[in-house]
Amino acid sequence: xxxxxxxxxxxxMVGHKFLQCxxxxxxTADWNLITFCEEPxxxxxxxxxxxxxxGKTADDLSLVEPDLYKNNNIQIHIGDRASTIDRTSKIITSxxxxxxxxxxxxxxxxxxxxxxPIKGKDADGxxxxxxxxxxxxxxxxxxxxxxxxxxxxxxxxxxxxxxLKNMGLETHVVEFxxxxxxxxxxxxxxxxxxDQIEALGVKVHVNKSTTEIVNENGTVHKMVFxxxxxxxxxxxxxxxxxxxxxxxxxxxxxxxxxxxGIVVNEACQTSDPDIHAIGECALYENRIYGLVAPGYTMATxxxxxxxxxxxxxxxxxxxxxxxxxxxVDVASFGDAFAKTPGSKEIAIKDSINGTYKKLVxxxxxxxxxxxxxxxxxxxxxxxxxxxxxxxVLPPHPEDLLMPPREGGSSFSMGVESxxxxxxxxxxxxxxxxxxxxxxxxxxxxDIGAVKKCTNAGTGCGGCVPLVTDLLKAELKAAxxxxxxxxxxxxxxxxxxxxxxxxxxxxxxxDELLDRHGSGSGCEICKPAIGSxxxxxxNDYVLTPTxxxxxxxxxxxxxxxxKDGTYSVxxxxxxxxxxxxxxxxxxxVARDFNLYTKITGGQRIDLLGAxxxxxxxxxxxxxxxxxxxxxxYGKALRTVKSCVGSTWCRFGVQDSTSLAIEIELRxxxxxxxxxxxxxxxxxxxxxxxxxxxxFGIIATEKGWNLYVCGNGGIRPQHAQLIAEDLDKETLxxxxxxxxxxxxxxxxxxxxxxxxxxxxxxxxxxxKQVVIHDSLGICAELEAEMAYQVQTYACEWKATIADPExxxxxxxxxxxxGPDPSLMRVEERGQVRPPFDHERSKERSVVMP
Amino acid sequence: MTQTTIPAVSQWQTIxxxxxxxxxxxxxxxxxxxxxxxxxxxxxxxxxxxxxPFSKAYVLSRGIVGDRQGIPKVASxxxxxxxxxxxxxxxxxxxxxxxxxxxxxxxxxxxxGIT
Ligand SMILES: Cc1cc2nc3c(=O)[nH]c(=O)nc-3n(C[C@H](O)[C@H](O)[C@H](O)COP(=O)(O)OP(=O)(O)OC[C@H]3O[C@@H](n4cnc5c(N)ncnc54)[C@H](O)[C@@H]3O)c2cc1C
Ligand code: HEM
Ligand code: SF4
Numbered sequence: 001x002x003x004x005x006x007x008x009x010x011x012x013m014v015g016h017k018f019l020q021c022x023x024x025x026x027x028t029a030d031w032n033l034i035t036f037c038e039e040p041x042x043x044x045x046x047x048x049x050x051x052x053x054x055g056k057t058a059d060d061l062s063l064v065e066p067d068l069y070k071n072n073n074i075q076i077h078i079g080d081r082a083s084t085i086d087r088t089s090k091i092i093t094s095x096x097x098x099x100x101x102x103x104x105x106x107x108x109x110x111x112x113x114x115x116x117p118i119k120g121k122d123a124d125g126x127x128x129x130x131x132x133x134x135x136x137x138x139x140x141x142x143x144x145x146x147x148x149x150x151x152x153x154x155x156x157x158x159x160x161x162x163x164l165k166n167m168g169l170e171t172h173v174v175e176f177x178x179x180x181x182x183x184x185x186x187x188x189x190x191x192x193x194x195d196q197i198e199a200l201g202v203k204v205h206v207n208k209s210t211t212e213i214v215n216e217n218g219t220v221h222k223m224v225f226x227x228x229x230x231x232x233x234x235x236x237x238x239x240x241x242x243x244x245x246x247x248x249x250x251x252x253x254x255x256x257x258x259x260x261g262i263v264v265n266e267a268c269q270t271s272d273p274d275i276h277a278i279g280e281c282a283l284y285e286n287r288i289y290g291l292v293a294p295g296y297t298m299a300t301x302x303x304x305x306x307x308x309x310x311x312x313x314x315x316x317x318x319x320x321x322x323x324x325x326x327x328v329d330v331a332s333f334g335d336a337f338a339k340t341p342g343s344k345e346i347a348i349k350d351s352i353n354g355t356y357k358k359l360v361x362x363x364x365x366x367x368x369x370x371x372x373x374x375x376x377x378x379x380x381x382x383x384x385x386x387x388x389x390x391x392v393l394p395p396h397p398e399d400l401l402m403p404p405r406e407g408g409s410s411f412s413m414g415v416e417s418x419x420x421x422x423x424x425x426x427x428x429x430x431x432x433x434x435x436x437x438x439x440x441x442x443x444x445x446d447i448g449a450v451k452k453c454t455n456a457g458t459g460c461g462g463c464v465p466l467v468t469d470l471l472k473a474e475l476k477a478a479x480x481x482x483x484x485x486x487x488x489x490x491x492x493x494x495x496x497x498x499x500x501x502x503x504x505x506x507x508x509x510d511e512l513l514d515r516h517g518s519g520s521g522c523e524i525c526k527p528a529i530g531s532x533x534x535x536x537x538n539d540y541v542l543t544p545t546x547x548x549x550x551x552x553x554x555x556x557x558x559x560x561x562k563d564g565t566y567s568v569x570x571x572x573x574x575x576x577x578x579x580x581x582x583x584x585x586x587x588v589a590r591d592f593n594l595y596t597k598i599t600g601g602q603r604i605d606l607l608g609a610x611x612x613x614x615x616x617x618x619x620x621x622x623x624x625x626x627x628x629x630x631x632y633g634k635a636l637r638t639v640k641s642c643v644g645s646t647w648c649r650f651g652v653q654d655s656t657s658l659a660i661e662i663e664l665r666x667x668x669x670x671x672x673x674x675x676x677x678x679x680x681x682x683x684x685x686x687x688x689x690x691x692x693x694f695g696i697i698a699t700e701k702g703w704n705l706y707v708c709g710n711g712g713i714r715p716q717h718a719q720l721i722a723e724d725l726d727k728e729t730l731x732x733x734x735x736x737x738x739x740x741x742x743x744x745x746x747x748x749x750x751x752x753x754x755x756x757x758x759x760x761x762x763x764x765x766k767q768v769v770i771h772d773s774l775g776i777c778a779e780l781e782a783e784m785a786y787q788v789q790t791y792a793c794e795w796k797a798t799i800a801d802p803e804x805x806x807x808x809x810x811x812x813x814x815x816g817p818d819p820s821l822m823r824v825e826e827r828g829q830v831r832p833p834f835d836h837e838r839s840k841e842r843s844v845v846m847p
Numbered sequence: 848m849t850q851t852t853i854p855a856v857s858q859w860q861t862i863x864x865x866x867x868x869x870x871x872x873x874x875x876x877x878x879x880x881x882x883x884x885x886x887x888x889x890x891x892x893x894x895x896x897x898x899x900p901f902s903k904a905y906v907l908s909r910g911i912v913g914d915r916q917g918i919p920k921v922a923s924x925x926x927x928x929x930x931x932x933x934x935x936x937x938x939x940x941x942x943x944x945x946x947x948x949x950x951x952x953x954x955x956x957x958x959x960g961i962t
């Protein structure tokens with residue numbers, strides 16, 4: 001049989017989903033699949049479009065696996081818009097002049113952002129928020145802007161405001177309606193949301209209707225509102241709703257809705273049975289579904305229908321959403337506005353914590369119908385399940401909104417009690433049964449594999465906690481233990497070892513191995529446990545019981561280099577150094593023939609020291625008042641600083657003094673991985689504090705604290721955790737933050753990864769560190785105080801102890817250095833030879 | 848005490864007292880002009896070459912000792928490959944091994960055999 005032609009117009013999220021469904025069904029055997037893609041790239045994840053501003057590339061966002069289309073013989077016309085459909089001769093033509101015969105068509109043209117007809121709306125500096133190109137244009141303009149306004153306070157508008165704020169702009173949201181997110185939340189919820197968002201520094205103007213955009217030489221200058229007020233701005237982003245792209249359907253005479261949208265039936269068929277429409281361009285029962293999940297359902301229905309008519313049907317979709325807008329949780333689900341006759345509301349507004357929670361229940365209070373959660377949407381997954389599966393509520397439905405009562409347990413709905421048909425992931429329509437089957441049949445043991453295999457949790461991520469619970473329950477049922485063992489010698493994770501050591505007051509590796517381990521240890525568990533012992537008890541790292549645990553760097557208190565010599569880095573707190581101290585470093589380097597280089601952390605590295613030279617070098621440095629810089633340890637490295645208000649004409653606080661104070665406070669602190677910090681004296685951020693594990697930026701009123709930034713292989717910006725702090729509070733928060741990290745991170749896990757993996761993310765961290773939600777802050781502070789009090793310079797202790805110094809001879813039985821070491825001269829300094837230089841005459845054998 | 852079956856030892860060279868080595872660490876000795884890494888695990892001693900074939904540096908004595916499934920081993924401090932302390936074989940790359948040396952403790956003194 002000759003294959004039939006199926007043309008998909010639009011390669012957006014839903015168009016691609018449709019093609020994927022066809023591939024999965026093996027429909028490529030019967031159909032030639034052809035798709036027109038107007039954008040210059042294949043389908044990408046529009047839902048996570050804002051990730052573009054966080055450094056995601058077009059490639060990262062792509063939804064299409066390389067070669068997927070090619071391998072399945074799908075023809076894609078990239079950068080080509082289908083322009084007409086001739087329904088009589090069944091031919092589609094495109095803007096680039098391609099024409100194809102079709103048997104069936106699927107329209108997946110999506111929607112376009114609505115720009116209200118305001119006078120002056122076309123000035124330079126106005127944008128919409130829909131495609132990667134839109135974001136590129138915004139980001140270029142933002143570089144020369146100080147103020148940005150978003151028109152529209154809905155879901156997208158707030159997401160867009162977040163992007164502007166992250167780009168450093170003074171951000172405003174202008175909403176025509178009397179509250180934010182008028183579609184999803186009620187008046188009280190809108191007000192709570194407004195407070196929360198304003199607390200984050202975004203200015204919200206509700207009840208504002210823009211009458212004119214005034215330009216200056218063609219570029220946006222200010223907005224004028226109906227009430228006579230004005231707002232100066234450098235850029236405007238319109239996010240005032242979407243309109244379906246139905247022009248191609250209109251032009252060929254398909255039925256469209258009064259207010260736009262291609263009318264479809266339960267099978268997603270348009271008024272022409274050979275043409276389907278799916279996604280945001282489709283109008284079902286007079287409704288456009290502006291979310292991706294209903295679009296995906298339509299894609300599945302259309303694919304089913306084309307392959308086996310009379311199968312699956314689209315019968316409307318749930319518009320429940322959970323989002324994090326500007327860091328504030330917002331969720332709206334089911335009948336959020338209590339429209340069901342007789343329904344009742346239970347609401348709690350907590351102005352202290354800035355949360356609002358409302359449940360809508362049926363007349364008798366036995367079933368949950370919907371609700372709104374603002375500020376804390378952690379219950380969303382559970383509550384949505386209660387709605388969708390019509391689970392009978394406990395006698396006091398209000399308990400669902402409260403933390404567990406004293407003595408009693410809160411009503412929690414375990415995953416076990418859900419029916420198999422329960423939809424766990426609503427973005428991708430994955431049921432409990434599908435997830436459980438995948439786990440059982442394919443022996444999945446971690447959440448990443450479950451996501452990959454079932455797609456559950458790969459959309460908005462709201463269901464990940466539920467999926468995790470399911471995984472745990474399945475593994476438990478199968479008698480499989482979830483393995484987090486650090487190595488073959490200890491069946492514990494780093495976190496578990498940490499608490500064993502602390503609670504049982506274990507002071508040595510051998511004691512721990514005796515009681516909780518097996519074998520004799522290895523290069524994985526020994527340094528990890530050495531580090532925990534140091535974090536917990538702060539003993540000198542080279543005491544005989546600890547010496548064998550340390551990596552050579554810690555064992556010799558210096559960083560090993562490729563030829564077995566070491567680098568020496570004395571601490572230069574805050575990067576501030578007196579001329580005399582600088583001279584000492586110069587003299588030491590000269591006398592020991594060390595290669596010197598300025599590090600990226602504002603200090604000086606002396607390289608090429610032989611193990612036998614280390615104590616001699618340090619004797620001179622300690623004598624002059626230097627201390628160990630801990631460059632060798634998984635410990636605090638440096639606190640970089642700029643000169644700040646002391647010298648800089650822009651500075652608003654004394655960043656150098658603070659950096660010195662902080663570096664001295666946390667020096668020597670052992671952690672799961674190295675820790676870096678910086679302090680900048682004003683928002684110009686010369687010290688690059690936002691790339692550090694904890695960074696501090698001065699404001700007019702105090703200090704802003706950023707946490708969990710990272711340079712290195714996967715750079716990540718630190719996130720703002722608290723603003724305008726006085727110094728005491730700042731240090732208190734850092735104490736808690738660092739100790740919480742030390743307690744809970746995995747081995748060799750930097751703060752950025754730690755946060756990325758943390759359930760609840762930054763919000764949770766804030767709760768713990770700022771609001772003391774776990775009630776451990778006093779302990780954390782006490783632990784840090786102990787560390788600070790017991791600090792001692794390791795080098796000072798080492799050179800004072802002749803027994804320790806024995807270890808620094810290269811040979812145990814004769815004097816003299818390692819005879820194999822060689823040096824080559826370059827630019828007036830020495831370096832180790834490369835392999836090809838080893839035998840050459842240029843090489844100099846070390847003295 | 849360690850048994851060895853390596854070529855007949857013509858002479859035992861005394862290196863240092865056992866107590867000179869902190870338990871579960873290593874030291875380097877110069878024996879017959881060769882650099883030998885000597886490790887102490889509990890009261891047992893092992894000796895292999897100090898030369899790390901991967902980094903081409905004389906550093907194995909400064910690695911962390913331990914075991915892999917009961918086999919005593921040391922991890923190079925530079926790129927972390929593991930070496931079997933009994934046979935000298937590299938546990939992470941079959942094609943590589945380092946020489947081993949006869950070693951014993953007599954009257955509390957560590958001795959390395961010269962063959
Ligand atoms: C910033 C942002 C954040 C969002 N966040 C969420 C969220 O958190 N949760 C959620 O559920 N939804 C979210 N959405 C909505 C979601 O992205 C859409 O519902 C989804 O993308 C709709 O898919 P679609 O395929 O119908 O349309 P689109 O993804 O827009 O795809 C349509 C494609 O068709 C192309 N096209 C149109 N006409 C033609 C033609 N004639 N010829 C060829 N190509 C054509 C268009 O260029 C476009 O590439 C968000 C949207 C945006 C913009
Ligand atoms: C007003 C604008 C600025 C001036 C006048 C300025 C000036 C300087 C000077 C004179 C140096 C020292 C150069 C040297 O080591 O020889 C320097 C270093 C540096 N500047 Fe700037 N700078 C400015 C803005 C910035 C900004 C905005 C950033 C960060 C985004 C920045 C990041 C750095 C960094 C990282 C270093 C190196 C510090 C180190 O040694 O590790 N600078 N700057
Ligand atoms: S961050 Fe501010 S205070 Fe510090 S050097 Fe830069 S401009 Fe000056």
